[in-house]
Amino acid sequence: MQKRVVFRSRLLPYLLVLPQIAITVIFFFWPSYQAIESSFFIEDAFGFSREWVGLQNYFELFDDPGYLKSFRTTLIFGVSVAFLAMSIALGLAVAANRVVKAATGYRTLLIWPYAVAPALAGVMWYFMMNPSLGIVAYWLRSLGVDWNHYLNGDQALLLVIVAAAWKQISYNFLFFLAGLQSIPKSMLEAAAIDRAGPVRRFWTIVFPLLTPTTFFLLVVNLVYAFFDTFSLIHATTEGGPVDATSVLVFRVYNTGFIGQDYGSSAAQSVILMALVIGMTFVQFRYVERKVQY
Amino acid sequence: MATLSIKSLGKTYPGNVTAVQDVDVEIADGEFIVLVGPSGCGKSTILRMIAGLEAITTGDLHIDGERVNDREPGDRNIAMVFQNYALYPHMSVRKNMEYGLKNEGLPKPEIAKRIEEASRTLRLEEYLDRKPRQLSGGQRQRVAMGRAIVRDPKVFLFDEPLSNLDAKLRTQLRAELKALHHRLGATFIYVTHDQVEAMSLADRIIIMNAGRVEQIGTPMDLYLRPATRFVADFIGSPAMNFIEGTVGEDRRSLAINGTQVLNMGQELPARAGAQVAMGMRPEHLGDAGGADIQVSLQVSFVEQLGADTVVHGNLSGGAQPLAVRLHGVHASEPGSEIALGCGMGHVHLFDTATGARLN
Numbered sequence: 001m002q003k004r005v006v007f008r009s010r011l012l013p014y015l016l017v018l019p020q021i022a023i024t025v026i027f028f029f030w031p032s033y034q035a036i037e038s039s040f041f042i043e044d045a046f047g048f049s050r051e052w053v054g055l056q057n058y059f060e061l062f063d064d065p066g067y068l069k070s071f072r073t074t075l076i077f078g079v080s081v082a083f084l085a086m087s088i089a090l091g092l093a094v095a096a097n098r099v100v101k102a103a104t105g106y107r108t109l110l111i112w113p114y115a116v117a118p119a120l121a122g123v124m125w126y127f128m129m130n131p132s133l134g135i136v137a138y139w140l141r142s143l144g145v146d147w148n149h150y151l152n153g154d155q156a157l158l159l160v161i162v163a164a165a166w167k168q169i170s171y172n173f174l175f176f177l178a179g180l181q182s183i184p185k186s187m188l189e190a191a192a193i194d195r196a197g198p199v200r201r202f203w204t205i206v207f208p209l210l211t212p213t214t215f216f217l218l219v220v221n222l223v224y225a226f227f228d229t230f231s232l233i234h235a236t237t238e239g240g241p242v243d244a245t246s247v248l249v250f251r252v253y254n255t256g257f258i259g260q261d262y263g264s265s266a267a268q269s270v271i272l273m274a275l276v277i278g279m280t281f282v283q284f285r286y287v288e289r290k291v292q293y
Numbered sequence: 294m295a296t297l298s299i300k301s302l303g304k305t306y307p308g309n310v311t312a313v314q315d316v317d318v319e320i321a322d323g324e325f326i327v328l329v330g331p332s333g334c335g336k337s338t339i340l341r342m343i344a345g346l347e348a349i350t351t352g353d354l355h356i357d358g359e360r361v362n363d364r365e366p367g368d369r370n371i372a373m374v375f376q377n378y379a380l381y382p383h384m385s386v387r388k389n390m391e392y393g394l395k396n397e398g399l400p401k402p403e404i405a406k407r408i409e410e411a412s413r414t415l416r417l418e419e420y421l422d423r424k425p426r427q428l429s430g431g432q433r434q435r436v437a438m439g440r441a442i443v444r445d446p447k448v449f450l451f452d453e454p455l456s457n458l459d460a461k462l463r464t465q466l467r468a469e470l471k472a473l474h475h476r477l478g479a480t481f482i483y484v485t486h487d488q489v490e491a492m493s494l495a496d497r498i499i500i501m502n503a504g505r506v507e508q509i510g511t512p513m514d515l516y517l518r519p520a521t522r523f524v525a526d527f528i529g530s531p532a533m534n535f536i537e538g539t540v541g542e543d544r545r546s547l548a549i550n551g552t553q554v555l556n557m558g559q560e561l562p563a564r565a566g567a568q569v570a571m572g573m574r575p576e577h578l579g580d581a582g583g584a585d586i587q588v589s590l591q592v593s594f595v596e597q598l599g600a601d602t603v604v605h606g607n608l609s610g611g612a613q614p615l616a617v618r619l620h621g622v623h624a625s626e627p628g629s630e631i632a633l634g635c636g637m638g639h640v641h642l643f644d645t646a647t648g649a650r651l652n
Contacts, residue, residue: 186379189346194393194444195367204392208383 584634
């Protein structure tokens with residue numbers, strides 16, 4: 001049942017949505033417009049003059065092997081973070097769902113990491129993995145792994161992936177747990193009577209029923225990894241060594257604020273914007289409509 | 294097809310909450326057993342213990358002579374139909390029925406054959422490729438039944454399978470269930486809180502109250518000779534009338550509320566001064582003329598059901614409620630009095646304190 005409110009005054013409904021619209025326009029549309037506009041100019045580093053260059057900034061980006069490599073890094077980073085954060089969260093949620101005693105306390109503890117700021121999470125992992133004073137690096141060395149993310153680009157990428165994933169596990173955990181709890185117990189009992197063991201029950205009943213949650217989290221996690229991990233990378237590896245952890249968002253910052261190439265930086269953020277819009281579209285179109293049973 | 298032997302079965306939950314205790318019953322091959330009782334009486338717990346979904350705290354459960362207390366639900370050769378059907382929502386009807394058979398590792402042609410048979414029996418052929426959400430309540434119920442049938446189990450367990458359906462469909466499916474039992478010849482164990490369902494389906498009824506068995510017997514045993522006041526009250530609709538009183542010195546009368554004395558035709562099987570409840574079914578009250586016990590009913594309201602008329606009221610001169618079921622159509626004004634009688638053969642006498650049957 002849908003209730004419609006009929007306003008007597010024509011002005012009131014517009015007044016009611018005005019604050020929301022004002023926020024959206026001032027903080028979202030206007031900067032977006034500025035970014036799109038700047039991406040068509042080449043500006044000198046001090047902002048005194050600029051020159052219209054059309055799509056040149058974009059062409060240069062796609063000719064730049066560094067930028068293309070950054071795309072690849074972002075993809076590896078995003079997919080790894082999403083996979084790691086989601087699989088660990090699912091494992092924890094399955095375990096938490098079986099806990100009967102002190103379940104609330106256990107869940108609360110698992111949710112805590114979400115309250116840690118991304119930069120702090122990054123720094124924490126950075127210290128633990130620090131080749132000269134980190135405890136985890138020390139353990140790794142005793143296992144024969146030569147850990148040094150200052151020199152080894154792959155290890156640096158692994159470090160930021162682990163740190164970013166760790167931060168996201170709590171969020172995923174909450175959603176997976178809610179998803180698991182919404183599966184009727186009798187369905188699993190029916191499967192048990194149908195001779196399915198615990199593992200088979202999980203993969204044939206539980207996991208398919210979690211599909212809507214999984215898809216939702218996949219999009220959220222990818223968006224997080226692609227766009228929300230700047231502070232984490234900035235606080236730990238600063239994109240290095242040699243661009244090994246320079247994901248797209250970090251590159252926007254680097255090009256704009258370090259390299260002072262505002263035009264190229266703007267073009268990069270426009271591309272990122274297009275990516276977000278694309279993923280949001282996917283989420284609305286497929287996740288909210290198609291993934292049901 | 295199998296026999297079931299339940300010996301001093303009990304279930305205690307953590308925190309010393311006893312849900313079921315001391316249940317003993319031998320179930321013959323092909324029997325239709327109904328577990329009935331009010332909610333919380335432990336009937337579903339017994340079913341779930343038979344299924345292996347609840348651990349058995351005390352006692353033994355044997356299926357076909359084998360002790361199965363510690364077997365997994367999947368290894369007990371049983372099938373269960375749940376109250377909410379518990380169909381797998383992401384699988385088609387066919388997949389739902391196949392699931393158990395695939396887990397058993399049956400060859401494909403055999404699976405196909407069984408599904409074809411079951412869907413023909415249950416008239417599900419045209420729905421095989423649909424998802425559960427595209428089916429009506431009755432159809433889902435039949436799919437749940439189909440999922441049980443294809444497994445060809447030794448014992449079928451039903452946990453209030455009809456309670457989510459509307460009255461008309463319930464009656465229809467009750468008949469189908471009875472026919473199915475007849476055709477399969479398998480052992481059925483059925484849980485319900487509905488005494489009509491229990492009476493119409495069961496070969497034998499196990500009636501439960503507060504975790505204990507009150508009586509085990511055929512529907513007619515329970516109707517004609519209820520072992521306790523609880524059974525007498527639970528079975529039959531409208532419920533049995535109870536008149537409480539004290540047995541008189543001559544043991545041939547009953548003093549009600551200390552003021553009214555009801556004369557009984559013969560000596561009561563209770564000592565003088567005993568507190569008893571005398572039960573008479575509304576349908577056994579009738580013409581006063583020459584009956585052993587004579588009572589007078591002060592009418593408060595009348596239910597006209599067409600075939601029958603149920604007159605509700607109080608025992609004249611007292612507050613004890615009394616109802617009578619009269620055949621055919623009768624007009625009775627509220628406030629008027631009706632003279633009624635009941636033969637001693639239809640009187641059930643219970644001890645007020647223990648609820649045990651005295652006659």
